[in-house]
Amino acid sequence: MRITKRLALGLTAAAFAFGLGAANAQETLRIGTEGAYPPFNNLTSDGKLVGFDIDIANALCEEMKVKCEFVTQDWDGIIPALQAGKFDAIIASMSITEERKQKVDFTHKYYNTPSAIVAPKDTDIKGVAKEDLAGKTLGAATSTTHYNYAEKTYTDTTLKGYPTSQEFLLDIANGRLDAVTDDVSVLEEWLKTTDGACCKVVGMITPVPEIHGEGAGIAVRKGETALAEKFNAAIDAIRKSGKYKEINDKYFPYDVYGG
C-alpha cells in the first residue's frame, strides 16, 4: 500500500517536472473557438477542427513561435470561459463590438465580411429593408451581431433565436423560416451544400458600425495588452508574408480582409 502510494507520488512529481519542462521549452497558448461555424471554424465528423479561423490561428502561432492548442466552447459561454482562464484567446470570428469591448480586449480585425440575408429561391422578399421583411419569420443565432441588428432593425418581423447557425440553417431548409441572416461567407458556404440548394442570397446588409463593429478580431482577457500586441504584430506579419492571402484563397474567391 505504502509503496504504491509512494510510487504514484513519485510518478506524479516526475510527470509534473516533465510537463513543466516541456512548457518552458515552448510556451503553449490555448485558443478558444466554437467549432460550429463553417467555413470559419468547424468540427469535422471525425472531430478535427478545420476552417479559416483555425488556419489563421495556426499561422499566427507559427509566426509568434508558440505552440497552440484549441479548445472548443459553446458560443454563448465563450467570453466567460476566456475570463475564467479556460483558454488565453478567442479566435472564433468574433466581431469587435462596444458591448464586448467592455469585457475583453481585442486585437485589430483579421477579417471583415458583411452580413447577408438568405431566403428560399421562390421567396417574395425583394431586399433587406425593414419593409421587405415585414410579417416574415427570420432566424439568426443569438448572441451574434446579426441577431442584434435584426432585433433593432426588423421590428415588424418575427425573430427567432437559435443556439448556432447549424440549427437555423436546418429550419430554413425545411421551411419553418422565411429567411435567415448571418455572415455572408458562412451563408454562401452553406448554399453550396445539398440542403442549401433550396435558397439564395436576397441581399447584403450595409454594416452599421455601432452594431456590427469593425470586423472579427481576436479576444484576450482585459489588460493582457502584451498578448494582444503580439497577435497584432503576427497579423501584420502574415498579411505581409502572403500567408494570409494563401489561407484566404483556400476558402474564399474574394478578399475577406475588407477595406
Added chain:
Amino acid sequence: MSAVSDAAAVDIPPPVERGWPGRRIAGHVLVGVWVLLGLALAVYLFTAWNPELFDRWKGPYLSGLGITLLLVAISTVLGAILSIPIAYGRMSRNRVLSAIAYAYVYFFRGTPLLAQTFLIYYGLGSFRPQLEMVGLWTFFREAWYCAILAFTLNTAAYQAEILRGAIESVGRGQWEGASSLGLSKWQTLRMVIMPQALIVALRPYGNELILMIKGSAIVAIITVYDLMGVTRLAYSRSFDFQTYIWAAIIYLAIVELLRNVVELIERRLTRHLRR
C-alpha cells in the same frame, strides 16, 4: 429467537454524544461554510445590483417564466392522461400490449429529453413533404407544439411508471377482498385501489413536476424562449452573471413553492393515517 434479539438491537437508539466530538465540530463548520456562502451571495447581489439591467429584462423574464410554467403545466396534464393507457399496458397480461408499453417507457426514460426534443423538432422537420401529405406539418412547424409534444411524451413515460408502481404497491388482498364483496374490477380500482395508490404516488408526482420545471430549461434550443432562454439572451447582452443568479432564484422559488404544496396535499390526504 435470534430474530427477536435482532429487532431489539435495532430499536435501541444510539447513545447521545455529549461534548464536542469531531463530528459535531465538522457539522458546525459545514453549516458555517454554507451560511458564509449564502451571505456572500447576498452581498454580491447587493453590490452587483444593476437597476438598469433589471428594468431592461424584467418584462422578458416574466414572459419567460410564463412560458416555462405554461409548458410544464400543459405537458404534465397531457402526460398524465397519456400515462394511463401506458401504465395499463405495462401491467397487462397481454404480451403484445405489455411489450409495446415496455418499449415506450424504455425509450423515453433511457434517452435524454434534450435529444428527444431535438429529434422531434429538427429531425421530423426534415420530413416536411411526408408530414404535409398527412396534414401534420402545421402542427410540427411550430416550435411550441413540438416542445409540448416532446415534453408530454417524456413525462408520460415517467408518470406511467409512477402510476404502475403505486397501483402495484397496494396489496393483492385488497383486490381479492373487493372481489369477494361483489365489486367489479373497475369499481375496485376506482374506490378501493386508487385512493390508496394515489397517496403513494403523490410524492413521486411532485418530484416529476419539479424535474419537469428544471428539465424545461433546454427548450430554448428549439427557439422557445422560456425562463432559461431569456436568461441566456440577457447574459449574452450584458455578460453579467447576475442574470443567471436571478434565474436560479426564480427556479428555486418555484420548486420551493411546489414542494410546500405537495406537502400540504399530503398532510390533508393522510389525516386518517396519523395518530
